[in-house]
Amino acid sequence: MKRKTYRHIFFDLDKTLWDFETNSVETFREIFSKYRLAEKGVDSFDRFLERYNYHNLMLWEFYRQGEIVKEVLNIRRFALTLHEFGIVDNLLSSNMANDYVTLSPTKTNLFPDTHAILEYLGDKYKLHIITNGFEEVQYKKLNNAGLMKYFTSVITSEDAGARKPEPRIFEYALQRSGAESEESLMIGDDEEVDILGALSVGMDQVLVDYNGEAQDSKATFRICKLSELFSLL
Structure with a gap:
């Protein structure tokens, strides 16, 4: 059951959408x-x-x-x-x-349903990327994989001057996107970097647990594949 009405969704890139x-x-x-x-x-x-x-x-x-x-x-x-x-x-x-x-x-290998879920969510929310990857590399990945069209903003650690899980990069992302933490959701694969980082600034989170190993996650929601977002959101 959804706990809030979200307006902004922030995605991690590597190992969440892009099959690193x-x-x-x-x-x-x-x-x-x-x-x-x-x-x-x-x-x-x-x-x-x-x-x-x-x-x-x-x-x-x-x-x-x-x-x-x-x-x-x-x-x-x-x-x-x-x-x-x-x-x-x-x-x-x-x-x-x-x-x-x-x-x-x-390289353009993505996790299953990446394009489908981004198309679906893009009609309902503003989508953003928050990534620790090198700026020039991440933009190339997004462009080559045909993902850039889905995102309103792309926040990199180099741009923000801070790296996940530091609160500063999430605060910068919220400011850049004009979003409030209570109306935002972070989706990522890493408990420490994505989930706890977003939690530190009051954002809800979705852990994408592809291996089904994070039973004790502190995330607001936990899914094992991207297609579960269709029913969650």
């Missing part, structure tokens, strides 16, 4: 092949991707805390991964990093 994992794997397969990493001593693609994900998550946490800048994050995650396979090559790390941010946003 599928798109990332496609991108890495192209990079792995292009630079012939198997010939350079990387024993398997899956192992390479697993170690990249490890370093990427660690460095993103540093980035969220303001300890490193995005240019360092982008190259360092590849350098650390290659180093695990005995490869120390700064130029290779830089080239792979550049290819990743160029190729990744050209």
Whole structure:
């Protein structure tokens, strides 16, 4: 049952609408092949991707805390991964990093029903994006996947000068969109970043729990697939 009448809906992008994992794997397969990493001593693609994900998550946490800048994050995650396979090559790390941010946003895999639910919600609410991703990359993703037309505003962490779950990015998003917190709903896949962040400024939230693992979520609503929004909203 709906608890409020909403006017504004804010979506996270990566892992909520845009299928980050599928798109990332496609991108890495192209990079792995292009630079012939198997010939350079990387024993398997899956192992390479697993170690990249490890370093990427660690460095993103540093980035969220303001300890490193995005240019360092982008190259360092590849350098650390290659180093695990005995490869120390700064130029290779830089080239792979550049290819990743160029190729990744050209991928267009979305979660099921993304276009259908945005069409449906767009007739009833004003839709917005709040994302921690790099600004130039996120706009490319939205454009290439045909999503930009649905959104009134796109708020990035670079634009806001703050990153989810900091209250400041949500406050900035509300100000930018001319919305009040009590008439707004945040939809995202991350309990800490999306749900608790929105909760801190008084916004209701929907956790998109694709894996069905967040039984103890503090979210106002929890769904396991986007199509559940048809009945929720």
